[in-house]
Amino acid sequence: MNDSNRQETLTPILENYQVEPYFVEDFGGIQKIYSNKGTFALKKIPPALGTDFIRHVHYLYQRGFNRIVPIYPTMDGRYAVLHDNNLYYLMPWMANDQREDHQYKSQQLFRELARLHTLSSKEIEVNKEERAEHYEKTLQLLDKNQEFLDGYIDNCEKKTYMSPFELLFCLYYNEISQALRFSKAKFEEWYESTKENEKARMVVVHGKLSSDHFLYDERGYGYFINFENARYGSPIHDLLPYVSRTLNTSPKRNDDAISLVYHYFKYFPFKQEEKLLFNSYLAYPIPIIQMAEKYYRKPRPKNELKYVRQLQNRYWHLKNTEYIVMRMTEIENQQKAAQEAAQQAKEGAQ
Template identity: 60%
Template sequence: MSEKNTIKKYTPILKSYAVEPHFVEEFGSLAKIYCNKGTFALKEIDPHKGSDFIRYVRTLYQKGYNRIVPIFPTVDGRYAILSEQKLYYLMPWLPNEDRENYFKKHQQMFRELARLHLLSSKEVTIEKEDRQEHYENTLLELEKEQEFLDGFIEQCENTEYMSPFELMFCTYYHDIRQALKYSENKLKDWYEQTKEEEKARVSIIHGKISPEHFLYDERGYGYFANFENAKYGPPSHDLLPFLARSLKTTPKQNEDCIDWLYTYFNYYPLRSDEMLLFLSYLAHPGPVMKICERYMKEDFISNERKYTQKLLKNYWLLKNTEYIVMRVEEIEKQKKAQQEAQKETQD
């Protein structure tokens, strides 16, 4: 699209903000608007998502959390504009110069995430029947996955000539099974601890935590952007997807992830039942299970190499996650031992 047509596309939308564009750069769903009032970011989103996220942003402001890229209202007070079946909202364009290194930026992001969760935290009522139903359904899924694993390894071992994928699966079976059992045990511990409780803690969750959505202003302060997936939910719903993405690497002991997690926990400590559920979900070997299930369902494997590579990468993710889970277990046990020792000293 020519520069003239690009400006023409955005002029009617920006008119609602009394902004007249001089130059526009497009970056996917984001447009950088240059005008005499400064530089702005115009974001395009699916109108089906609506502008519900604006409500969560305003709630956070009301609760005292202001590390959010501001969303500007139109001249008549609206926070989003519908144009040609697309929804748009306007923000300042932050320079986002990396004044911090990779580790420090993540550390600051996790500290701000903990503050966001802490300030928006509230208790909600959970019916005992609903908690029980969630537990029983999740447990049933885990049992089905265990049956699948046992059935698949039996099928592999009864094959006269195993495929590379089947041979690799048999090598990894013990580790996958261990992760599944650990996840199940933590779930059972969580239910045993909470089955009589009728309250649970939720916060406003960002929904898509990423360094790309944590931007710096000219003073070097970090702000969250992209709240389009915001909602109330358990804070772990922000932590778990981020960890799943970050741990998709070759095998390594990722101490950075441990430091980021405990930066978060220092500001927003998880309760013992929340930690049990967090570890259950974190340890669950979902990605490696899915690739095995897809392979087993194929009538004819046209690309054995592709499946085998995916299995290997998901196994690396499993082992990287296992390291994080074990380190958290170790740190939590040490903290508990120190607390008990202090209590005995006081007594």
């Protein structure tokens, strides 16, 4: 679509804001509008996301959280325009010209995320039966994963000649099983510590946390965008996908990821049961298990090189995750020991 056609398409939408477009640049789901009233970003979303999205943004504004890119109302007070079976909303265009290093920007993002979670935090009633049901279903899934791993390695080892993928899986088997057992142990520990609790902490989660969704204005202030997936849930649901994505690299000790998590904890400390659940979910080696299941179920012929590369990438993710989880566990144990020593010293002084 050329610019003149794009302008003609968007003009009926922008008329609701009394904005006259001079020129439009296409950035996929977002259109950059140069107009008589300045430069704007026009975002298109499915109508199903509209109501909850606007409600969560309004709620955060009311709670005093203003680090969301402002959404402009139409002349008659609406915050979105329905046009051709899509919803559109208008925002200022963020320059995003900051050139700080990636770690500094990530720390700003996590500090604002912690503030978002703090301002929206609330305790909700929890049904003990539902929690117990969730616990039992999760244990069944973990046991099913272990059964697959054990059955598949038996299948591989019975062969006279293994494929390259099968040989590599056998080399990785013990570490995959170890990660699965650790995840299960932390999950069981979480349940034991929470099964009598009648409440749980919930926050508004961004739902699609990414450095690409945290933009800077000309003054250097950072703002969240892309709140369409916002919902109430555990704060883990924002941290976990972000941290897991940073571990999709070749093997390395990612101390930057650990620093980010503890930078967040400085402003929004997790409760002990939240840390247990976070470690359980993070350690869960589902990507590499799914890779093995995919190979096992695919009929021949198979592209061995492709599957071996994918398995190796999942293994690297597993090892990167292992370092994060073990290091965080070590830090928690050190903090706990220091607190106990301080308490003993205080009691001794009395």
